[in-house]
Amino acid sequence: MIILSRRDFFNQAVRLSCAALGILRSSFAFAQNPVSKPAGATVIIARRTDVHVRPGQVSSEIIRTMLDQGIIKLTGAADGTRAWLSIFNPGETIGIKVNAMGGRNICTHTEVAYAVAGSLVNAGFKPQQIIIWDRLTEELERGGYKINRGNNDVLCFGTDNDYEPEPEAAGSIGSCFSTILSRQCDALISIPVLKDHDLSGVSLNLKNFYGAIHNPNKYHDNGCDPYIADLNAHPYIKNKLRLIICDGLTAQCSGGPGYKPQWAWPYSGLLFSRDPVAIDRTGCQIIEEQRKFKGLQTLAETGRSPKHILSAAQRGLGVADIHTITRIMV
Amino acid sequence: MKQQPVSRRSFLKCLSCGLCAFGFDALRPIVTTPPLFSVQTLAAEPESLKEVMFYKKLPDLKVECGICPKQCRIADLERGYCGNKENRGGTYYTLIHSKPCAVHTDPIEKKPLFHCLPSTLAFSIATAGCNFECRFCQNWNIAQYRPEQVESSFMPPAAATRLAREQNCQTIAYTYSEPTVFYEYMYDCAVEGQKAGIGSVMISNGFINEEPLRKLCRKLIAVKVDLKSFSDKFYKDYCSGELAPVLKTLQILKETGLWFEIVVLVIPTLNDNAAEIKGMTQWIYKNLGPDVPVHFTRFHPMYKIKNLPPTPVSTLETCYLTARDAGLHFVYIGNVPGHQAENTYCPRCSKMLIQRMSYAIIQNTIPAGTCSCGQPIPGVWKLPRMA
Numbered sequence: 001m002i003i004l005s006r007r008d009f010f011n012q013a014v015r016l017s018c019a020a021l022g023i024l025r026s027s028f029a030f031a032q033n034p035v036s037k038p039a040g041a042t043v044i045i046a047r048r049t050d051v052h053v054r055p056g057q058v059s060s061e062i063i064r065t066m067l068d069q070g071i072i073k074l075t076g077a078a079d080g081t082r083a084w085l086s087i088f089n090p091g092e093t094i095g096i097k098v099n100a101m102g103g104r105n106i107c108t109h110t111e112v113a114y115a116v117a118g119s120l121v122n123a124g125f126k127p128q129q130i131i132i133w134d135r136l137t138e139e140l141e142r143g144g145y146k147i148n149r150g151n152n153d154v155l156c157f158g159t160d161n162d163y164e165p166e167p168e169a170a171g172s173i174g175s176c177f178s179t180i181l182s183r184q185c186d187a188l189i190s191i192p193v194l195k196d197h198d199l200s201g202v203s204l205n206l207k208n209f210y211g212a213i214h215n216p217n218k219y220h221d222n223g224c225d226p227y228i229a230d231l232n233a234h235p236y237i238k239n240k241l242r243l244i245i246c247d248g249l250t251a252q253c254s255g256g257p258g259y260k261p262q263w264a265w266p267y268s269g270l271l272f273s274r275d276p277v278a279i280d281r282t283g284c285q286i287i288e289e290q291r292k293f294k295g296l297q298t299l300a301e302t303g304r305s306p307k308h309i310l311s312a313a314q315r316g317l318g319v320a321d322i323h324t325i326t327r328i329m330v
Numbered sequence: 331m332k333q334q335p336v337s338r339r340s341f342l343k344c345l346s347c348g349l350c351a352f353g354f355d356a357l358r359p360i361v362t363t364p365p366l367f368s369v370q371t372l373a374a375e376p377e378s379l380k381e382v383m384f385y386k387k388l389p390d391l392k393v394e395c396g397i398c399p400k401q402c403r404i405a406d407l408e409r410g411y412c413g414n415k416e417n418r419g420g421t422y423y424t425l426i427h428s429k430p431c432a433v434h435t436d437p438i439e440k441k442p443l444f445h446c447l448p449s450t451l452a453f454s455i456a457t458a459g460c461n462f463e464c465r466f467c468q469n470w471n472i473a474q475y476r477p478e479q480v481e482s483s484f485m486p487p488a489a490a491t492r493l494a495r496e497q498n499c500q501t502i503a504y505t506y507s508e509p510t511v512f513y514e515y516m517y518d519c520a521v522e523g524q525k526a527g528i529g530s531v532m533i534s535n536g537f538i539n540e541e542p543l544r545k546l547c548r549k550l551i552a553v554k555v556d557l558k559s560f561s562d563k564f565y566k567d568y569c570s571g572e573l574a575p576v577l578k579t580l581q582i583l584k585e586t587g588l589w590f591e592i593v594v595l596v597i598p599t600l601n602d603n604a605a606e607i608k609g610m611t612q613w614i615y616k617n618l619g620p621d622v623p624v625h626f627t628r629f630h631p632m633y634k635i636k637n638l639p640p641t642p643v644s645t646l647e648t649c650y651l652t653a654r655d656a657g658l659h660f661v662y663i664g665n666v667p668g669h670q671a672e673n674t675y676c677p678r679c680s681k682m683l684i685q686r687m688s689y690a691i692i693q694n695t696i697p698a699g700t701c702s703c704g705q706p707i708p709g710v711w712k713l714p715r716m717a
Contacts, residue, residue, distance in 0.1 A: 102407060136478060161479040167470075167634055174465075174634050198392070198405030215474055217413035218463050218570065255390055258406030258419075 041278040041319035042326045046070040047269035051249055058249055060111045063270075067115050069330045070245070070272040084123035087242050087274075088187050094120060095185030095240075096132045099192045099208050100143035105259040107143035108191045108247045112270065116189060116245065117154040132156040133180045135211040163214045171230030171315075175213035181236050188240045190276070194248035194267060194283050196256035200224040201299040201306030202287055203257050204280040205244045206232050223304060229311035232276060238317065244279045246271035253290040265290060277318025278325045280309050285322060380427040382415055383514050384542050391420035397513050398461045398537050399575040411570075412511035413476040414459035426457035427515045430490075431472050431482040432506050435497045437689040441505060441533050442625055442664055443591055444674060445709025446552040448684060449691045452531060453494035456506035457482065457515065461537055463570045464558065465634040466597060473507035474633070487515070487522040494528050500713050501551065505533035513542055520549035524716040536579035537571055543582055551710055553583055553590040559601040560610035568600065568635075577613070584618045589710045591623040593664070596641045596649055598629065607649050611656035620659045620677075621708040626650060627664030643669070660708075678705040 046066040077083035098108035137158035159178035197203035210216035219227035273279035313320035384396035402410035520530035529551035536555040663671035674684040699711035
């Protein structure tokens, strides 16, 4: 529970108004663009078994192809450039939130993040308008990312200790947000990893934003529910998140969030959606299928049903009903 | 509450001492970041992982922490609730051993410990992290952060002891954040301190498991426990904690004979209910005896509770009277400089024994801990001989 002073209330109100104006501006841009029809609860899955060139190495070229196929299918645009421009407005700074926590073996592949950044550059965005980010610079480095804070290339760095000075509330959570999220980015792409999580059941898009607050350790009780959902309902995330690309090139069906080779498998796929809940529900189903294949109990049977996905849907963040999610393979 | 008249002379004396006290400490921030000793005195920071002292290894590289009643079960690469310990491949490490983020020299009265070596200095250290999340946390910008989010220095226990001695401190205080979550560092510092004849005091929320507590008690000379409320609901809703383990800690401290004092931060409308204060003070009397000092301190808006005003002095005075009515001998009002209830009075003859102004001692008539009427005043009045 957060109780605000009048001054804080006004501060937050001003901030929220600014955020709302930003959203209105981008919605207006959407309305003007005939190809930018939101895809709703659609999840596109691009799979290529040959994406794994050899153990531990993926093909950047094949990833770029998968990316183009996925984004074009998702947006219905005629080509990649138009697809990206149907989602992002020229002049916007775009944050790419990766998940580097698990180390090299089970983090967002650098090849995926840089392919996304490259596509944005090809679509006309300056490299300096793109920030690949996560909680810690050190974790990004461990994941193979090249840190860049300012030269003429795509930016890449962690929040480290650069958080908003005061905590902000969203339902059950009260946290200081990364200033990369709150101040530097106008729009967001989330690129989580397709993996199991010891407490929340799965760690996909919704949980990816635990890496955007200063105190995620305070929100792991009760399978992280309703904390994950409440966090994603905060305007910084809800209003800025435009696209989710779930990295399932190497996925993990048990033992997460750390890398467990016995439970990792080459799913060799990328999932695309603009619905932050539908993509998690779909990813969860893929993990459940693999668990069944491996003879493991369901997540619910292990007491780790990902309740936060349903909670997120209840907050109006997206669609959790698997029957109303359109899954399209490309 | 009856106020004693103050002469002009004693008023001026109080004022000058108070100003000195403020100049000495109160006008400085509660914590210094970066720490006071940052450049020359401290070595470059090496990777100093240390295995947690109390935890269990579980299947699938998981661990269960045994330091506090949260008993966090933590998967590989994850951290516990406190945020400063990490499971790395099935071994649980503390990330903040020898890495204080706040280092300060305080009067021991600031802790507050009123019956423990009055007028002495406590070398005060803290690391990032806490096992609670009090919505009114006064030091939230270290206690509610993870180690990598705050500036810290490398200060191993031997260096802490050396610096304490150089600063003429009789004690090392583990304070500001929650020392339970930097247990290993605190324990090792206390051991080093003992060797050097420096005592250790823990300033804690009391949310600690019995085994680590008993082990630690042998290395401390005093403890201050925050009793945040006498309502489990309050603990759950406003602290993410529980009441029962804190009460158990107080009972263990009583049983071990270690000196301890209790602080109750009184927050308007949240934990200042008269019946609750009455229940709390009666419990203290019955379970801990009349001699444990209880400090009712004034709340100031902070962290996630900013709409409430500072606690009215009258509320604190009501708490004071309730506690006295319950039979407690040593009741204090804190964060109200100059209040009569900052002083220590003899429970037998009512004589004022120690006069305080904020963190300064103006007059101490019981250096040996006995009133002129012969009444012994409980506390630690002389640094005990270290084992």
